[in-house]
Amino acid sequence: MVEVAESVAGVRASVDRARGEGRAVGLVPTMGALHDGHVRLIERCREEAGFVVVSIFVNPTQFGPNEDYTRYPRTFEADLARCRGAGAALVFAPTPEVIYPSGATSTFVEVPGLSEVLEGASRPGHFRGVATVVLKLFEIVRPDLAIFGQKDYQQQLVIRRMVNDLHVPVRIVTEPTVREADGLAMSSRNRYLDPAQRQTALGLFRALAEARRAVAGGETSADRVRQILRETLESSEGVRLDYAEVADGKTLEPIDRLGGGIRAVALVAAWVGSTRLIDNLALTE
Numbered sequence: 001m002v003e004v005a006e007s008v009a010g011v012r013a014s015v016d017r018a019r020g021e022g023r024a025v026g027l028v029p030t031m032g033a034l035h036d037g038h039v040r041l042i043e044r045c046r047e048e049a050g051f052v053v054v055s056i057f058v059n060p061t062q063f064g065p066n067e068d069y070t071r072y073p074r075t076f077e078a079d080l081a082r083c084r085g086a087g088a089a090l091v092f093a094p095t096p097e098v099i100y101p102s103g104a105t106s107t108f109v110e111v112p113g114l115s116e117v118l119e120g121a122s123r124p125g126h127f128r129g130v131a132t133v134v135l136k137l138f139e140i141v142r143p144d145l146a147i148f149g150q151k152d153y154q155q156q157l158v159i160r161r162m163v164n165d166l167h168v169p170v171r172i173v174t175e176p177t178v179r180e181a182d183g184l185a186m187s188s189r190n191r192y193l194d195p196a197q198r199q200t201a202l203g204l205f206r207a208l209a210e211a212r213r214a215v216a217g218g219e220t221s222a223d224r225v226r227q228i229l230r231e232t233l234e235s236s237e238g239v240r241l242d243y244a245e246v247a248d249g250k251t252l253e254p255i256d257r258l259g260g261g262i263r264a265v266a267l268v269a270a271w272v273g274s275t276r277l278i279d280n281l282a283l284t285e
């Protein structure tokens with residue numbers, strides 16, 4: 001059984017009950033269209049918390065005007081079954097009016113520094129929408145911990161910074177990306193891909209894997225690794241590169257050389273047809 005709540009009062013009543021029973025509360029924020037990557041987040045959360053809340057909310061404020069907000073996949077019944085199977089106790093499925101009461105979009109959270117680069121440069125305002133909705137979810141659920149996927153690498157950094165700066169009493173856990181057998185990172189947006197595009201989309205992982213191979217083989221020039229990322233991506237027919245970066249895994253600042261104790265991450269974004277995909281891989285530990 002998984003309970004469903006649509007109101008703030010409903011969520012708080014269930015969470016208070018669970019707390020009264022001495023259970024730790026975990027939150028897995030999602031936009032629905034759940035796949036095995038989300039299932040892993042829920043299972044991980046269940047390992048750490050006795051009461052797992054999954055939020056399902058397609059957040060309008062993190063989509064740009066020409067993005068896929070209206071066509072974003074909404075698969076509520078299937079999502080509920082996945083939540084149930086993975087051990088969630090409560091699904092919070094609010095309407096936009098619950099999250100943004102009386103159209104209240106005047107209060108926003110900004111996390112400058114991490115929000116304007118990479119995804120933020122391509123999708124202005126995206127992280128303002130993400131940080132705002134995640135803080136609202138934290139305020140509504142008041143979880144002890146919250147789990148995010150590493151596939152949205154920049155997102156989890158933005159949320160960690162926000163939680164740290166605003167003293168939000170929640171522990172953030174980042175769970176490794178779940179991949180298909182051939183390496184494609186699981187994503188709700190993979191549903192947009194036809195079989196040929198699905199093959200093309202593998203170019204993102206292929207580029208990241210090439211970059212990691214080069215670094216494991218001794219390459220230390222970040223520019224050379226960027227070039228490998230770009231060349232591999234651009235050699236996949238049907239892929240249109242957005243960015244290919246090698247950055248400091250903590251600050252997202254571009255780096256010059258690999259090594260020297262810096263955790264370097266390769267991050268890519270590309271279009272396959274009208275679908276924009278992102279992926280990343282650690283290059284050094």
Ligand code: PAF
Nearest residue numbers: 029030031059130133152
């Ligand atoms: O990663 C997502 O699905 C969303 O950005 C999140 C964290 C649920 C906020 O809407």
